Amino acid sequence: MVSTIANVDVKQKDAEQALVVAISCSAVFEDADNGDVLGVGVAHPLMQALQSVNRQLVAANCAESLLFDVLLVTTDERRRRQSAGIVSSTRHYGLEVSRFCFSGREDFVESLLENQVQLFLSSEPEEVTLASQRGPMLLIDLAGVLSALLGRQTWSSPSEQLRVLLCGDDIITTTTAKSTPAAQHFWSQLGAMRGRFGVLDSPVSVLVMTAHGGRQNFADTLATLRSRGLNADEAHCLAGAPRGPVLELLRPHFLLGDVMWSS
Incomplete structure (x- = not known):
């Protein structure tokens, strides 16, 4: 069963114009040792860079509709049980996430298609395999979702570009x-x-x-x-x-x- 929750803290993007990017929760957050706030994962600089692009696009044109529309996606039961922590951690770090999508492995690809995802990014080869249906590295799947595997080197990527x-x-x-x-x-x-x-x-x-x-x-x-x-x-x-x-x-x-x- 797929459950999609809109983030009320973020202005929703124009679904017809935005470039929809789904990022796995496993890449954005790591488990915290204690407390409700999860640790940041390898995709943190990527999230900041996407927000930097959106910020500068809106600064140049307040009516801009061609923006990155970011979803967080999870595919396992343990992460689904952390849904409250994922939402609160997103708020804690000031991440611009439009929607949270909680699904299982069996309906994962369906959740991407339902949300009109154009690019899926994950640090888990298994998740990229599910999205691409072609192997553990990036390929174009039969349903048209572009997918890529994030590496540990993402940590060293710039956060402003x-x-x-x-x-x-x-x-x-x-x-x-x-x-x-x-x-x-x-x-x-x-x-x-x-x-x-x-x-x-x-x-x-x-x-x-x-x-x-x-x-x-x-x-x-x-x-x-x-x-x-x-x-x-x-x-x-x-x-x-x-x-x-x-x-x-x-x-x-x-x-x-x-x-x-x-x-």
């Missing part, structure tokens, strides 16, 4: 051949959101990295992204070089593509 890294090696095959309308809508919305800001000092940074292939493959990747309405702030062609040092330098909040954090 959202940094999204796209794996260019996966862009050509996934975006052109297998992309669902929902995924394409995500790319265009992210591109439109990035376009709200100038070249310098943007709270949204789109990064592209190709691990394999040469110059032509790299050019094809950038052209494909532009056709989806998304331009890159930084682009890196590794041509087989180790990815680990570049990942440490870029410090993305999450990876869209089949890139391993440790590689």
